[in-house]
Amino acid sequence: MENLAEAFLGLSREDFSLLGAIETGMRTHEWVPTFIISKLAGLSASKSEYRLQHLFEKKLVVREAQHYLGYQINFDSYDLLALYDFVRRDQVKSIGERIGVGKESIVLGAQGYASLAIKFHRQGRTSFKHVRRLRDHLKDKPRVPWLYAASLAARREYQVMEKLYSKVSIPRPVAISRHALAMEYVPGPLLNRITLEDPEDGLRLILGEVGRALGQGIIHADLSEFNIM
Ligand SMILES: Nc1ncnc2c1ncn2[C@@H]1O[C@H](COP(=O)(O)OP(=O)(O)O)[C@@H](O)[C@H]1O
Ligand SMILES: [Mg+2]
Incomplete structure (x- = not known):
């Protein structure tokens, strides 16, 4: 998505209800029929159809019309639903x-x-x-x-x-x-972007972290200079 914040601000509470309804419906339907969406969203059929068309034009839902008209959310709308949650819970401002x-x-x-x-x-x-x-x-x-x-x-x-x-x-x-x-947020560059003055000391620090993680029963399966800041 070009701009998540902009897309977020362009949606109404009803749009989020519809996206959430499609998400729920996708547990049982690959393509969620319109009548199920409107029921789950608690909106009238005509209102739902109107808003769904709007969401479709914004590329926030995918639809298929083979046997019936059915909808799916995509990663963009999934992002927006998660962000909506964070904002509602006051975790993201x-x-x-x-x-x-x-x-x-x-x-x-x-x-x-x-x-x-x-x-x-x-x-x-x-x-x-x-x-x-x-x-x-x-x-x-x-x-x-x-x-x-x-x-x-x-x-x-x-x-x-x-x-x-x-x-x-x-x-x-x-x-x-x-x-x-x-x-x-972790400030600072990724390890692959910098040259260490004392690489051996750096290595010691890293292995110390690896050891402590191991002490908790965890092994990092993707430890590289791209995953160390
Ligand atoms: N907490 C964070 N603070 C700052 N930058 C981060 C943070 N988490 C991730 N990033 C940035 O995002 C990149 C991707 O994150 P990463 O967790 O490595 O994803 P993946 O597991 O898909 O490789 C990192 O290389 C880093 O540049
Ligand atoms: Mg990574």
Whole structure:
């Protein structure tokens, strides 16, 4: 999305109800029929249709009209729903620029009680293999894998961060909604951008952190100069 904050401000409370209704409906329907959306959103059929058309033009919903008219949300509207949650819970007061792009995420700066970074997970968009493997172990197979994969990844990351942040030098996790994880902002450059004056001392520091994480039963599976600040 070009500008999350702008898109956010362009939506009404009813739009958020409709997006939330589609999200709920996607647990049972791959494409959520209009009558279910309006019921879940608590809005009249005509109002729902009108607002859904509006959301479709803004590219915040996807639709299919093979057997019936059905809707899905996409990653952009999923981002907006998560942000809506953070704002409603007073955890985020303003949102800033994109400050990073990960292998499977987008990270934005934000303000809450302190400077924050919000990591929007994007798992499942490019690689379905991993998701399929996960899915095979589940009784209730999710109908829309990306939505499930991204929120599961965020939840796992949040749990590990909660467990480690008091002992290991990682950002403090602040809030989670769906696939979005808000944490404290870490100032400073990534290790791949700088040359250390004393690399051996740097290595000692890093291995110290690795050791403390291991003490908590956690091994970082992707430790590289791109993941150290
Ligand atoms: N708490 C944070 N404070 C500042 N920048 C961050 C923070 N978290 C992530 N970033 C930036 O976003 C980039 C991607 O985040 P990362 O967690 O590595 O994503 P991924 O797991 O998808 O690789 C990082 O390399 C960094 O530049
Ligand atoms: Mg990374």
